Amino acid sequence: MKNILTFVAxxxxxxxxxxxxxxxxxxxxxxLDLFGYWDPSLILVMLGAIxxxxxxFGLIERKRSTMxxxxxxxxxxxxxxxxxxxxxxxxGSGWALAGFCPGPALVSLGSGNVSALIFVGAMIAGMVFHDxxxxxxxxxKQS
Amino acid sequence: xxxxxxxxxxxxxLLGGVMIGTATVLLIAFQGRIAGVSGILGSLMQLKNTPxxxxxxxxxFVLGLVSASFVYGLFWALxxxxxxxxxxxxxxxxxxxxxxxxxxxxxxxxxxxCGLGRLSIRSLVAxxxxxxxxxxxxxxxxxxxx
Numbered sequence: 001m002k003n004i005l006t007f008v009a010x011x012x013x014x015x016x017x018x019x020x021x022x023x024x025x026x027x028x029x030x031x032l033d034l035f036g037y038w039d040p041s042l043i044l045v046m047l048g049a050i051x052x053x054x055x056x057f058g059l060i061e062r063k064r065s066t067m068x069x070x071x072x073x074x075x076x077x078x079x080x081x082x083x084x085x086x087x088x089x090x091x092g093s094g095w096a097l098a099g100f101c102p103g104p105a106l107v108s109l110g111s112g113n114v115s116a117l118i119f120v121g122a123m124i125a126g127m128v129f130h131d132x133x134x135x136x137x138x139x140x141k142q143s
Numbered sequence: 144x145x146x147x148x149x150x151x152x153x154x155x156x157l158l159g160g161v162m163i164g165t166a167t168v169l170l171i172a173f174q175g176r177i178a179g180v181s182g183i184l185g186s187l188m189q190l191k192n193t194p195x196x197x198x199x200x201x202x203x204f205v206l207g208l209v210s211a212s213f214v215y216g217l218f219w220a221l222x223x224x225x226x227x228x229x230x231x232x233x234x235x236x237x238x239x240x241x242x243x244x245x246x247x248x249x250x251x252x253x254x255x256x257c258g259l260g261r262l263s264i265r266s267l268v269a270x271x272x273x274x275x276x277x278x279x280x281x282x283x284x285x286x287x288x289x
Contacts, residue, residue: 010207020159048160053260087247092276126241
């Protein structure tokens with residue numbers, strides 16, 4: 001049951017991304033291009049998503065366990081690090097270049113889009129490079 | 144600033160946002176996990192020393208994302224997708240997104256929705272940073288170098 005619901009959560013997430021317009025790179029770039037012909041739609045995506053998350057996370061974090069009474073896996077990190085800021089900056093630069101972020105790229109991959117395939121392949125390579133080469137060499141203490 | 148009212152889609156974007164928010168709540172309610180796509184995908188690439196149950200929920204969530212176009216297409220017409228980025232720039236963008244999201248511990252979903260939903264200052268800083276970088280990168284590639 002839990003496994004089916006997890007699949008459904010991914011499916012709903014993906015359908016939400018399609019409906020919102022996030023899976024269309026030219027729309028995402030239309031939002032990030034403040035100095036062009038600006039499409040503010042993506043603000044509405046956050047306005048739709050964040051209040052729902054705020055209420056839902058609030059209730060579940062107060063309960064401190066899942067509906068199956070299992071523990072929550074939440075990050076308790078509160079400190080700001082250089083990695084957080086530099087990494088987010090690198091991510092944002094790449095996001096604007098292609099108009100894809102990880103979720104929408106996976107959804108578009110599922111529609112058989114070749115550009116999404118190229119992007120996802122490169123994205124996984126970037127993740128593996130960071131986790132298995134960069135981090136062990138430059139940040140060996142961080143797990 | 145010129146607003147593009149023709150492509151502005153407040154209703155479908157807001158509805159999509161509500162579905163995305165609901166999906167993050169479902170994942171925390173059922174699995175106790177944060178719906179951060181870069182973290183989930185990155186952890187699937189961790190091949191050694193994984194605890195029992197490491198892969199299954201991540202794989203199912205990713206399968207859900209990948210199946211979304213098919214399921215959406217059963218009920219509605221899929222929206223048109225337009226990609227103007229050339230393949231070599233797509234490759235570069237992919238590497239930057241993969242590396243950057245792992246270094247910054249999250250992307251638009253993990254920091255931008257779940258983190259902000261949890262009122263995390265770290266996620267707020269990360270979200271403001273990647274949005275700012277996105278605006279700058281767009282300006283450079285579309286107006287300055289072009």
